[in-house]
Each structure stands twice: as C-alpha cells, then as structure tokens.
Amino acid sequence: MASALLSWLALRPSDELAAVLRRRRDVLPVADLESLAGRLEKDGSVAAALSTVPLPQAQVVEALAGLGGPSVRPERLADLLDRSEHDPDLTAALAGLAELALVWADETGALRMAEPLWSEFEFPLRLGPPAAALLEVIDGDRLAGIAASWRVRLDRAAVATVLADPLRVRDAIETAPADTRERLDRLAHHGPAVELPGRALGWALERGLVLPDGWRRATMPREVAMTLRGAGWHASFDPRPPVLAVNLAPAAAVDREAVAAGTRAVQRVGALLDLTERAPLAFLRSGGVGARELRRAAKLTGADETEVRLWLEIGYAAGLLGLVDETIAPTAAADEWRAGSPAERLATLVTTWLTLPTVSTAAGRPAGGPQLAALLPDLAWAPVLDCRPGLLRLLGELPAGRGAAAAASADDGRLADADGVAAALRWRLPVLLPPAPDPLVEGTLREARLLGVVAHGALSAIGRALVDAPGTVAVAGAGLLPDAVAEAIFEADLTVLVPGLPAAPLAMLLDAAAERTAADGNAASWRFTPDSVRAALEAGFTAETLLEALRIVAADGKLPQVLEYLIEDAGRQHGQVRVRAVGCVLHTENPALAAELLSARPLRGLGLAALSPTILTSPRPADETLDALRAAGYSPAGEDATGAPTVRRATRVRATPRRRPGPVPAARSRPAGDLDELAERLLDQGIAARPRLVAAGGADGAVPEEPTARPMLWLVPPAGTVEADPDPAAAVATEVRRHTPQLEARERELLVYAIVVGGPVTIDYRTAGGDFSSRVVEPLELDGKRMVAWCRLREDERVFGLNRIERVRPA
Numbered sequence: 001m002a003s004a005l006l007s008w009l010a011l012r013p014s015d016e017l018a019a020v021l022r023r024r025r026d027v028l029p030v031a032d033l034e035s036l037a038g039r040l041e042k043d044g045s046v047a048a049a050l051s052t053v054p055l056p057q058a059q060v061v062e063a064l065a066g067l068g069g070p071s072v073r074p075e076r077l078a079d080l081l082d083r084s085e086h087d088p089d090l091t092a093a094l095a096g097l098a099e100l101a102l103v104w105a106d107e108t109g110a111l112r113m114a115e116p117l118w119s120e121f122e123f124p125l126r127l128g129p130p131a132a133a134l135l136e137v138i139d140g141d142r143l144a145g146i147a148a149s150w151r152v153r154l155d156r157a158a159v160a161t162v163l164a165d166p167l168r169v170r171d172a173i174e175t176a177p178a179d180t181r182e183r184l185d186r187l188a189h190h191g192p193a194v195e196l197p198g199r200a201l202g203w204a205l206e207r208g209l210v211l212p213d214g215w216r217r218a219t220m221p222r223e224v225a226m227t228l229r230g231a232g233w234h235a236s237f238d239p240r241p242p243v244l245a246v247n248l249a250p251a252a253a254v255d256r257e258a259v260a261a262g263t264r265a266v267q268r269v270g271a272l273l274d275l276t277e278r279a280p281l282a283f284l285r286s287g288g289v290g291a292r293e294l295r296r297a298a299k300l301t302g303a304d305e306t307e308v309r310l311w312l313e314i315g316y317a318a319g320l321l322g323l324v325d326e327t328i329a330p331t332a333a334a335d336e337w338r339a340g341s342p343a344e345r346l347a348t349l350v351t352t353w354l355t356l357p358t359v360s361t362a363a364g365r366p367a368g369g370p371q372l373a374a375l376l377p378d379l380a381w382a383p384v385l386d387c388r389p390g391l392l393r394l395l396g397e398l399p400a401g402r403g404a405a406a407a408a409s410a411d412d413g414r415l416a417d418a419d420g421v422a423a424a425l426r427w428r429l430p431v432l433l434p435p436a437p438d439p440l441v442e443g444t445l446r447e448a449r450l451l452g453v454v455a456h457g458a459l460s461a462i463g464r465a466l467v468d469a470p471g472t473v474a475v476a477g478a479g480l481l482p483d484a485v486a487e488a489i490f491e492a493d494l495t496v497l498v499p500g501l502p503a504a505p506l507a508m509l510l511d512a513a514a515e516r517t518a519a520d521g522n523a524a525s526w527r528f529t530p531d532s533v534r535a536a537l538e539a540g541f542t543a544e545t546l547l548e549a550l551r552i553v554a555a556d557g558k559l560p561q562v563l564e565y566l567i568e569d570a571g572r573q574h575g576q577v578r579v580r581a582v583g584c585v586l587h588t589e590n591p592a593l594a595a596e597l598l599s600a601r602p603l604r605g606l607g608l609a610a611l612s613p614t615i616l617t618s619p620r621p622a623d624e625t626l627d628a629l630r631a632a633g634y635s636p637a638g639e640d641a642t643g644a645p646t647v648r649r650a651t652r653v654r655a656t657p658r659r660r661p662g663p664v665p666a667a668r669s670r671p672a673g674d675l676d677e678l679a680e681r682l683l684d685q686g687i688a689a690r691p692r693l694v695a696a697g698g699a700d701g702a703v704p705e706e707p708t709a710r711p712m713l714w715l716v717p718p719a720g721t722v723e724a725d726p727d728p729a730a731a732v733a734t735e736v737r738r739h740t741p742q743l744e745a746r747e748r749e750l751l752v753y754a755i756v757v758g759g760p761v762t763i764d765y766r767t768a769g770g771d772f773s774s775r776v777v778e779p780l781e782l783d784g785k786r787m788v789a790w791c792r793l794r795e796d797e798r799v800f801g802l803n804r805i806e807r808v809r810p811a
Contacts (some may be wrong), residue, residue: 004070004112006037008104010683016677020101024049024729032680044731049100051730056093056239057432063235064103064113065124071110082234089239125235128192129164131221132156134211144649146208163208164223173228176203184209184220184358188228192220221564241427244394245420249403249456258460259480262346262452266501267524269311269349270338271301273320273330281312287810288373309374310447312361316353316375316790322655328375329655342484342501343477350462351470357383357757361450362443366434376810377759379733379749383432388444389611390429391421392467396459403457415423418442492560494528506553512536513546516692528563533570534635540647543571560748575637575645577629579622586616586625586636602632644809732782734755739785739802747808755779755787763802764807772806 009017010033020040021028026048027039039045050061063080064072094111097103103113111637128134135143135156144154150168152158162168171180183200194201196216204210210218213312228234281293289312291305297312298305315321320334323358326398358381364370367380374685395404401439404421416518422441426433433440448454453463465476484503488496488510495517496510502524510516513536514526536546547567551560577588577597588594591613598616606618606628618625622638629636639647733752740748756759760778766775777789791798 004106005041005101005114006034007102009033009037009389010068010104012683013684014676016099017683018676019099021650021675021679022102029529029679029683032685036682041114042731043116043456046102046114047120047730047734048101049730050117050120051383051429051431053096053100053102053431054241054454055427056089057096058430059235059237060090060093060097061102062112062121063237065118065121066235069113069118071106071108071112073110074105077111077447080235081237083237083350083675084183090237093239115683115746123192125223126189127225128219129222130160131208131211131223132160133212133298134219134221135160135208137213138211142212145206149207149728158380163221165228169209169224169227172207173209175448180204184224185228187220188225192222192225193217194219200693232411236666238427238788242420244424245405246398246399246402247405247457248401250401250629253462254403254455254458255480257455258452258462259482260452261450262350262462262477262481263342263501265311265349265451266342266345268301268303268307269315269320270501271516272297272308272311273334273338273525274511275300276328277330277334280324280329283323283326283328283375284373286373288376292375294374294565306361307450310370310450312374313356313358313360314349315351317356318348318787320348324655329410329631338507339504341474341478344474345501346452346462346477346481350453350466350473353447353453353561354450354466354470355385356388356389357381357385357625357753359408359440359443360447360448362439364439366438366440377750377753377757377761379753382753382756383429384440386423386432386446387429387440388469390651391425391441391444392448392453392459392463394421394428395454395457396464398458400513405457418445421445461758486553489555490550490559492562494560494563496526496528498524500524509549509553511543512539526564530566530570533567534574537570537574538637538647543567543574546571558697570635575635577634578639578645579625579629584618584620584622585611586618588614597634600632603628604741608653612728645657680719735782735784736802740805742806743808750810751779751787751805751808755782762794762809763805766804766806 009020012020022403024040024045026034026045027042028435030036030039059081060077063077065200067080070512075085078087078090081090083090094103096104102117103111103112106112137303138146143156143159145180147154148160149164154164173184176184177200179200182201183194184204187194194210196212196215196218201210201218205212205218208221209224210220212218247350247738275297281289281297282652284290294305294312297303297308301311307707312321315334316328318333318337319331320337321328322331333395337348340348343731358378360371362371365372365378365380366383381537398404418441422433422438424442426435445454448463452460453466454460459467461476461480462473465473482500485498485500486503486506488498488502488506496505496514502510507524510526514528514532515525517525533546535545541549547564550563551557568731576593577586579586586594586597586608594610594616597603598610606620606625608616608618610616615802625637626638640646690807721743733757736748736752737756740751743751750761751763753759758778760776762774762775762776764772773793776792776802777786777798778792779789781788785802787800787802788797789800790796
C-alpha cells in the first residue's frame with residue numbers, strides 16, 4: 001500500500017501536494033516523497049488526521065472499510081451510500097479525504113485508503129466478518145452440527161455458501177422462536193457481537209447464524225446481517241450539517257454580559273490566590289485536590305465548588321499556582337499577574353483555558369463515572385483539545401447578532417442549548433465526539449460563559465479574539481473591561497467594598513489591614529477586625545500612617561468614625577509591652593501591667609521573673625514570648641537590641657510552577673510559502689525516482705511513466721472544511737501502547753498525558769543492570785520507544801526506555 005500512496009503523491013500537482021502537507025503537518029519535516037508516504041501511513045498520524053474530518057468523510061471511510069480493500073470501485077461505494085457515482089456531495093467528501101491523503105484514486109480509478117484505516121473499525125457499519133472467516137476458527141464438532149442443520153456436506157465452504165443465500169437464511173429465520181427473531185434483528189442492525197451464553201441464541205448458534213469466537217462471544221456473519229437488513233438497506237451518508245437553532249444576541253448585550261463574567265473570573269482567581277497564600281490547599285496522598293479542600297475554597301472565595309475547580313485548574317496550568325510541600329500555593333508569577341491590568345489578567349486565563357486538557361465543570365467523565373480529583377491528569381478528556389476550538393469556531397460562524405438558541409434551564413440543570421450545539425459539533429468532529437450525550441460540550445459551554453468567551457450563545461469580542469488570534473485577547477479586553485479600581489467604599493459596619501477589580505496597591509493595602517471576605521457579584525470586599533488591624537501594626541504601620549493610607553484610597557477621602565476608633569484604640573494598646581531579645585527581657589512603663597503579667601495563668605510557661613516593677617525576664621526566645629503574649633490577649637511589640645521596633649511580616653509561600661511544554665516544533669509552524677516550495681522540491685526529486693516506482697508498482701500501484709490524464713475526482717474543495725493540526729495525543733498513545741505492555745491502562749494514560757500535555761509523573765524504573773529506582777520526571781518528548789524527560793533526581797535531562805518503566809503514578 002505504501003507504493004500505491006507514493007505513486008499517487010508523485011503524480012500530484014505541487015499545489016495539491018502542498019495542501020496535503022498543510023493538512024498533515026505532523027509528518028514534517030520530510031526529505032523525499034518516499035519518506036513522506038511512509039509517515040502519512042503511520043498509525044498515529046492517520047488516527048490524528050481522521051479525528052479532524054467531518055461526518056460525511058468519516059462515513060465514507062467506514063463504508064470503504066466495510067467493503068474491504070485493498071481497493072474499491074467508486075460505483076460500489078456510491079451504491080452502498082445510495083448515491084450516484086458523480087454525486088457532488090460524495091465528490092466533495094472524497095476531495096476532503098484526498099487532501100488529507102486518507103483516501104485517493106489510483107490510475108485505474110479505484111479508491112485506495114491509508115493502510116491503518118482498513119482496520120480502524122472493529123465492525124465497520126456494524127457488520128461482522130464474512131462467514132468464511134468466522135467458520136475458520138470453529139471446531140469440527142460445531143461445524144458438523146451446523147452442516148447437518150442445513151443438510152449440506154461437511155465442508156466450511158459449503159456452510160459459508162448457504163449462509164450467504166438470502167432466501168434460505170430468511171426462510172429459516174421465519175421458523176425461529178419469537179425472542180430469537182427479535183434478538184437476531186437487533187444484532188443485524190446494532191450488532192454484530194454478543195456475549196455468551198444467551199438462551200435466545202441457542203437456536204441461532206445451532207444453525208451458524210451467529211458463530212462463537214472461542215472467547216465467550218459470538219458474532220453474526222456479514223451475509224446474515226445483510227439478509228436481515230434487506231435489499232433496500234444503505235449505509236448512512238449525511239452531507240449536510242444539522243441546523244443550529246439561533247436567537248437574537250445583540251453585540252452590546254453579548255459584550256456587556258461577557259464583561260461581567262470576565263470581571264468576576266479575574267476577581268475569583270485573585271481571591272483563590274489570596275486564599276492559597278494564607279492557607280495553601282492540601283494535596284491528596286493519591287494526587288490532586290479533594291472535595292473537602294474545594295468546599296473550603298468555595299466558601300471563602302464566593303464561588304461554588306464547580307467554579308473553584310475550574311479556577312484551580314486554570315491557575316495551575318497558567319503557572320500562577322504550584323506544588324510546594326504537598327500543598328498548592330501561589331508562584332512568583334502570581335505577583336506579576338496581580339500587577340497586570342484587568343484585560344491582561346483575563347487574557348492569561350482565557351488563553352490558558354483554550355489549551356486546558358480537561359473540562360473541570362463537567363458533571364462526569366466521558367468514559368462514565370464521577371470526575372477525578374482536581375489537578376489529577378485524566379487522558380479521557382484528551383478530545384477537548386480539538387473539540388474546544390471547534391466549538392468556538394462553530395459559534396463564531398453564526399450570523400452577526402445571532403447566538404445558539406437557549407431556552408429556560410432544564411429541570412435537570414443542563415444547559416438548554418448544549419444539545420443543539422453538541423449535535424452540530426458532532427457533525428464536524430464525529431470521531432472525537434460519541435453519538436451518545438456527552439459531558440464535554442455542556443461543560444465547555446459553561447466554562448466559556450464563566451470566562452466571558454461566550455454570552456447569549458454567541459462569541460463575545462474576547463471570544464472572537466481568542467479564536468482568530470489568541471495573542472490579541474488582551475487588546476480586545478482592554479476595550480471592554482474597565483480599568484482596575486483604585487478607590488474603596490468604607491462602610492460603618494467595618495466592611496470595605498471595591499466595585500470592580502481592585503488595583504494591586506489597593507488590594508495589598510486592604511489585605512494587610514483587613515480580612516478578605518467572600519465576593520458579592522463583581523465587587524471585592526474586606527472586613528476590619530481587631531486582629532487584622534493588629535497584624536497591620538505588627539507589619540510596620542502605626543495607627544497614624546494606617547489611617548492616612550486608608551483615607552487616601554477612600555472614595556470620599558473620609559473613614560467611618562467606628563473604623564478610626566478601632567485603629568486608634570489598637571494603636572494605643574500596641575507596644576505597651578515590649579519584648580527585647582536577650583533571652584528575653586520584657587519592659588513596660590506600667591507597673592500594674594507588669595504585675596498582671598507575672599500572675600497571668602496563661603503565661604506561666606514563660607517563666608517570667610521581675611527585675612524591677614517595670615522589667616521582667618523570660619528564659620524563652622523573643623518570638624516565642626511574643627506569640628504567648630498575643631495568644632493570651634495582649635498586644636506586645638518587639639524590639640531589637642538597640643530598642644528599635646522590629647517589624648514582623650507574614651512569610652510569603654511561593655511554589656515552583658510546573659515545567660511548561662517546550663516550544664512548538666518548527667515543522668508545525670512552517671509558513672505556507674515554505675510548504676509550497678517544499679512540495680515543488682519533493683516532486684522534482686521524485687521525477688528521478690519515477691521509473692523505479694513504475695517497476696515496483698505492479699498491479700498494486702503501477703504508475704505510467706508519462707500519464708496522459710489524471711483523475712479529476714479530487715479537485716473539488718470540500719465545503720465547510722476546517723483546517724486543524726492533528727492532535728499528537730493519538731500518535732503518542734499508539735507508541736506508548738506498543739512499547740509498554742507491562743503497564744496497566746490507567747498508567748499508560750498518565751504517561752501519555754504527561755508527554756502530550758506536560759507535567760510531572762512518578763515512575764518506577766528498572767535500569768539495564770536490573771536495579772530499580774523511583775523518580776519524578778517531566779516528559780519532554782517521545783522518540784520511538786525512548787522517552788526524553790527532565791529527571792528531578794539528577795536535575796538533568798535523561799532518556800528512559802518505555803519497556804523498562806514498571807509503574808506510573810501521579811507525582
């Protein structure tokens with residue numbers, strides 16, 4: 001088959017070959033046509049290309065697989081699909097497949113297909129193998145019983161012949177028990193395999209209408225299924241996408257809702273960063289962040305648990321959060337993010353979300369069952385890397401002022417417009433999205449709304465920038481999102497509100513002197529307490545400087561009297577007792593207070609002793625003494641050896657962000673002009689090799705030395721085709737599966753996830769000498785059966801053989 005594809009490639013005009021290179025960038029770079037043909041037929045590359053085709057093209061591939069190879073006449077395909085041979089829709093579907101080098105016409109006009117596609121489907125068109133193939137694996141006794149039931153000689157060919165006779169098969173089935181007829185009809189249309197044993201199938205097994213494979217499963221032969229389907233049955237072919245219901249979505253209303261959602265998203269991610277700085281989220285021993293921590297974060301940030309999970313995933317993927325001492329805490333990048341404008345902060349979130357390898361807000365997993373713990377890799381979500389951009393492009397193609405129709409929320413809480421969008425997206429990406437309802441689309445739509453990418457079923461200006469040029473999202477957001485707010489509204493109940501996103505200096509001031517509370521809509525809020533004010537004084541403020549700083553940021557330049565009283569009272573109490581690090585010494589100007597400290601029961605552990613009416617000593621260190629006094633309700637101040645006050649600042653925990661995936665390989669970002677030049681160069685090199693191709697082609701792929709005509713079947717461009725680089729996950733999964741038979745399926749998924757998406761995993765590795773070691777590695781790339789990864793143990797890049805990895809688990 002490689003010679004057949006090579007022959008076809010050698011006869012393409014340069015523009016058609018360039019189109020193939022443009023659609024199949026994963027095969028680059030290539031040096032000649034022979035290596036190009038070989039790479040185009042690799043299992044992983046073919047699977048990735050197939051995942052990008054729309055429904056009619058996928059149906060053509062399945063129909064060809066059902067007809068069997070190595071070649072199929074176009075008229076047979078057209079007849080199976082109930083179309084004329086020159087039907088424009090069929091021609092367009094074949095053109096799209098040819099542009100991907102998945103299906104093409106040889107010099108005789110017969111249709112060829114990339115080798116891996118002939119075995120892509122276990123049961124193409126839900127049809128089993130021919131009877132002759134199934135009869136080859138049954139034992140002699142069963143064969144004898146089947147032959148006797150049909151009264152034919154004991155011969156596999158004779159039994160296969162009778163099973164292919166529609167009249168005899170139909171007559172026999174009419175005499176079957178009713179439940180058997182019903183079961184056979186279901187197998188014919190929805191089968192063809194069924195688990196054994198089954199009482200209803202005993203009659204059919206005796207006559208070979210279903211044949212066992214020796215593995216507790218029976219399969220209906222293709223000929224029997226075709227008889228039951230009837231002469232009028234044809235394979236499905238749906239060239240037209242489903243109509244997506246739309247409603248009015250004025251641009252002003254869309255952007256207004258998007259601004260509100262984007263502002264809320266930035267505010268809540270900021271609140272999550274503040275929370276994890278004060279009290280980092282615990283990481284489960286089995287990996288990920290559990291439900292208990294998500295509930296705690298939801299309570300303190302004002303979001304629900306589903307939202308918190310999304311913000312946590314985005315923050316971690318963007319490098320704003322990282323892992324330190326088995327907890328999730330902010331990184332240094334979080335400080336830079338806080339200092340950015342609202343539009344810049346939102347741009348970081350939405351561009352990260354576009355490549356997020358999970359759907360955090362989905363109700364369950366695509367494979368069924370509940371979601372795994374947050375931040376735990378899950379390869380089941382790999383299709384979202386293609387589906388999310390596809391969904392956004394789909395909404396972006398709606399007419400101006402229109403959005404996907406959404407009725408009132410359904411009783412089960414699902415998004416009312418998710419089903420219509422899912423059907424339209426499933427037509428575009430049928431290989432990635434299963435026919436059954438799937439949480440992927442619904443969850444993706446919900447997340448797009450939460451980020452302001454989609455509103456009223458239409459793309460916002462931010463969403464359009466994300467689809468067309470992700471690097472311009474901040475520019476688009478700058479024209480919509482208001483500037484950061486530098487003033488606050490102080491209330492008499494000791495709360496303070498910031499109507500919008502607080503500027504970084506304002507947030508730092510309020511965080512230093514007040515406790516952040518759950519957000520109310522798009523407003524950030526804090527509350528002053530005696531403890532929070534005391535913490536500000538301990539951080540270096542005085543009552544006067546704190547009041548002055550708060551008056552500067554107050555919207556009217558004034559503070560409520562109750563807040564001034566609170567700060568002034570805390571200022572008077574602060575420092576009445578001073579602790580000097582000698583071993584240590586406590587001194588005060590109030591003899592009565594010193595006597596009180598000596599007799600205070602909570603302070604007995606300090607071993608206080610009086611040197612004078614106003615000077616006490618303690619054998620405990622100064623910091624420990626300060627903590628004990630504060631715990632007992634006093635407000636001491638520390639001093640250094642010179643008597644100057646010491647400033648006690650909270651320790652800022654900063655995590656190390658995960659290692660980000662490397663840059664996109666140059667081949668995947670090759671300019672279109674370079675591809676045109678590459679196509680011409682490959683064809684020029686192929687001219688010298690053409691005589692060799694003729695000699696090697698033979699009946700399977702012969703190429704005339706001077707072709708006089710070239711089939712024009714593929715020259716019609718496919719309508720509505722969306723260019724997309726194939727996702728490398730399929731290729732990596734194929735290689736990992738091939739070289740790691742020792743691993744369990746879940747372990748392979750974790751390894752593939754780490755290679756494709758990035759991030760650390762723990763592997764148990766057996767060296768060539770037979771020694772075992774457990775290492776945390778961050779895979780960088782896959783080279784056949786070898787994995788190049790950053791090894792944290794060696795702090796260097798190392799090469800690991802896949803066949804020597806004994807176990808994989810979350811890092």
